[in-house]
Amino acid sequence: MKNNKAYTWGIRGLSLIVFFRLLLLLFLSYQTRNIGTFVYKMPAIRIFTWLEIAVMLLVILEAVTYGVLKNKIQAKAWxxxxxxxxxxxxFFIPLLMMGLIMIGLLYIDKSELKELMPRINTVRYYLAWALTITGHGAFIIVLIKSLSIKNETGAVETPSGILDEFTSE
Known part of the structure; x- marks a missing residue:
């Protein structure tokens, strides 16, 4: 079955992820600089690190790759x-962590929260890496399937005899 329609879900999805991640980082930057230093007496932390910028550029590069391959994509589920x-x-796991910390500060004793947070961070760490490996494995499968598609229109065949003198048989 031939798919003539360009598939842009990957481009739009990854662009929205970058946009929402930037919003989340701006919000966290505001929180740690303005509210965190005055209310919780915690120092302001750097939100926009080189690693964060590299990850954003990688996701943008993946979106550009989907843009280049949009007419060849067959593996939409991947x-x-x-x-x-x-x-x-x-986006979701960092928001969930912020929510758990806020709920923990309101309803759980601080000593219990100190004991609970390392366990929650361990689960978050392994879950994030498992999802990252799964997602990029799917990206590699999309690349392989999209780049291995043969030309469906078929090769243009010339009538025999026109270019026979130039063949090297």
Missing amino acids: IRLHVWSLFFVM
Whole structure:
């Protein structure tokens, strides 16, 4: 079955992930600089690190790759797996962690929270890496399947005899 329609779900999904990640980082930067230093007496931390910028550039590069391959993409489920796993890693899990910390500060004793947070961070760490590996494995599968598609229109055949003198048989 030939798919003439360009598939842009990967481009749009990854672009939205980068946009929402930037919003999340701006929010965290504001929180740690303005509220965190005055209310919780904690120092301001650097949110935009080189690693964070490199990850954003990698996701943008993946979106550009989907843009280049948009007419050849056949493995749409793998793209959805890639985009959703990156969404969970880059946006949902950090929001969930912020929510757990805020709920923990309100309802759990600080000594219990100190004991609980390393366990929660360990689960978050392994879950994030598992989703990252799964998502990028799906991205590699999309690349392999998209680049291995043969030309469906077929090779243009010339009538016999016209260029026979130039063949090297």
